[in-house]
Amino acid sequence: MTSILTNSSAMAALSTLRSISADMESTQGRISSGLRVGDASDNAAYWSIATTMRSDNKALSTVQDALGLGAAKTDTAYTGLNAAIDVVSEIKAKLVAAREPGVDKLKINKEITELKNQLVSTATSASFSGENWLYRDAGSAAALGTKEMVGSFTRGANGAVAVGVLEFDASTSVLIDTVDSANGQLTKAISVEQGAAVGTGTANATYHLVLASGGTAPTGSVLIALAAATPDADVEGMISAVDAMLTSLTDAAATLGATNTRISMQDEFMADLMDVIDKGVGRLVDADMNEESTRLKALQTQQQLGIQALSIANSDSQNILSLFR
Numbered sequence: 001m002t003s004i005l006t007n008s009s010a011m012a013a014l015s016t017l018r019s020i021s022a023d024m025e026s027t028q029g030r031i032s033s034g035l036r037v038g039d040a041s042d043n044a045a046y047w048s049i050a051t052t053m054r055s056d057n058k059a060l061s062t063v064q065d066a067l068g069l070g071a072a073k074t075d076t077a078y079t080g081l082n083a084a085i086d087v088v089s090e091i092k093a094k095l096v097a098a099r100e101p102g103v104d105k106l107k108i109n110k111e112i113t114e115l116k117n118q119l120v121s122t123a124t125s126a127s128f129s130g131e132n133w134l135y136r137d138a139g140s141a142a143a144l145g146t147k148e149m150v151g152s153f154t155r156g157a158n159g160a161v162a163v164g165v166l167e168f169d170a171s172t173s174v175l176i177d178t179v180d181s182a183n184g185q186l187t188k189a190i191s192v193e194q195g196a197a198v199g200t201g202t203a204n205a206t207y208h209l210v211l212a213s214g215g216t217a218p219t220g221s222v223l224i225a226l227a228a229a230t231p232d233a234d235v236e237g238m239i240s241a242v243d244a245m246l247t248s249l250t251d252a253a254a255t256l257g258a259t260n261t262r263i264s265m266q267d268e269f270m271a272d273l274m275d276v277i278d279k280g281v282g283r284l285v286d287a288d289m290n291e292e293s294t295r296l297k298a299l300q301t302q303q304q305l306g307i308q309a310l311s312i313a314n315s316d317s318q319n320i321l322s323l324f325r
Contacts, residue, residue, distance in 0.1 A: 009313035070149030080126025109226035189218035194237030
């Protein structure tokens with residue numbers, strides 16, 4: 001039946017055209033945003049996972065920044081500690097030279113004094129962002145202890161999150177402590193065997209290398225310094241004390257170097273992990289541009305055909321006029 005009130009063909013063509021337009025709008029949205037799942041309405045499960053992982057990636061980016069700060073602190077402390085080792089080694093060499101018969105000990109002592117001043121300068125200068133792991137001044141309320149550096153962000157299987165930290169015991173790297181000399185590698189007392197006591201296992205002399213400004217000398221300890229009449233036995237005791245200090249400094253530097261290496265490795269891992277998470281999220285929500293471009297081209301063709309079909313359906317009612325001519 002032909003009717004001028006109800007054009008079934010036009011209604012069908014219009015419905016098809018609406019569907020094609022909706023598909024085109026969706027496809028164009030994917031092409032413009034680059035996302036196959038841009039909203040929760042597209043795929044609630046994938047959208048939820050992607051949103052959570054993007055949030056975690058921001059947290060990992062912050063962890064990377066924290067690792068950079070930790071690396072800067074450990075680098076600064078290691079540089080100062082390594083420089084101190086070189087200076088202490090030089091002091092040891094000067095003391096060995098002072099053991100030679102006929103040497104002017106006073107001139108050697110002047111050199112040692114300048115080397116001590118260099119140690120103080122090194123310790124006080126090794127500061128980053130207000131933190132100094134080599135020097136404790138009188139204004140410090142507490143002794144240097146374990147330093148924590150943010151190292152990781154993890155999400156458990158149950159969804160619980162946790163922040164991991166890397167630790168370094170800064171008390172082992174303190175060179176000079178003006179509050180409590182016993183806490184400084186160079187200010188604390190070192191007991192050694194000298195003279196007739198060598199090899200007996202009983203220490204009979206105690207030395208310290210540096211007495212910082214405002215600091216107090218360890219009780220019963222003698223400052224390592226040379227006088228014209230310093231006995232050879234005392235010089236040998238000083239050499240033993242400096243050597244013991246050098247061993248402690250080397251151990252502290254090794255530990256600090258290992259911590260620095262760990263931070264560098266963790267930083268590289270964080271960067272790789274963030275890339276992997278980005279790729280994983282991309283597989284879930286990114287649009288395949290090759291597929292979307294092909295779909296858009298097909299929809300454009302379908303739209304043109306739909307418009308043509310609607311035009312033909314609308315022209316059917318015009319054909320009725322020919323019946324009344």
